[in-house]
Amino acid sequence: MSEWVFIDLPANMIEGLPEPEQPFPVRRERMPIYDELKAEGFPLLFVADELDAYLEERPDRVERYRREAAHLFLCAGIEAVMDTCIEPSLHYFKLAIWLDPANLSDRMNYAMSLHQLERREEAVAEYREVIQRGSVWDWWQAWMLCAEELIFLGRAAEAMPLLLEAKKTIPDSHQFWTVLADCEERLTPTCPHCGAPQHEKMRFCGNCGGKLG
Ligand SMILES: [Zn+2]
DSSP states (O other): OOOEEEEOOOTTSSTTOOSOSSOEEEEGGGHHHHHHHHTTSOOHHHHHHHHHHHHHHOGGGHHHHHHHHHHHHHHHHHHHHHTTOHHHHHHHHHHHHHHOTTOHHHHHHHHHHHHHTTOHHHHHHHHHHHHHHSOHHHHHHHHHHHHHHHHHTTOHHHHHHHHHHHHTTOOOOHHHHHHHHHHHHHHSOBOTTTOOBOOSOOSBOTTTOOBOO
8 A cells, every 4th residue: 555645736727627626646755756747837647647546546535536537537638649648648538438437528539549549440439439429419520530440441331321420510620521532432333444433323434445333
């Protein structure tokens, strides 16, 4: 068991986190590190790591910290992503999901980190969780990014219904229309002889004259 001291987090240190109702745990021997880091700005990742270690040692305290910890871990994950530490961000997002499984922001961020790491099947599974629980009007990015991964995986036919669903919201996003165009192109039948796209139902290829179908 570690020896813990408790620090009062300054209010408004973390965006969206109301004034913490609990002091946050830090291992006594690590307090000098905290003091040093603190001089350069709020050490969010350090505080998150200490809280993670604390909750592991004291599962009986999970309830006490649940709400604030979930938000802290989400913010830590986002900060890790901004520092381009994508791999470590996964751990923070997983903790946030564990504490608050219904929170779609946690899951969306987790999926996007998997996406960046090209762990495509896992990313698709997480996007699908968001798609199942969220409204396309709020979460159309999950539809788009899931489709993008499916296209990478060679499953454009599976991607298209997602894109058509997201299209209803008329996304104001260049990326969306690029993914949609890419998907349409992949689903356009091509001539078996020369590979030219065949946009209409024709008997012969307009490019090479080869017989189609
Ligand atoms: Zn042809």
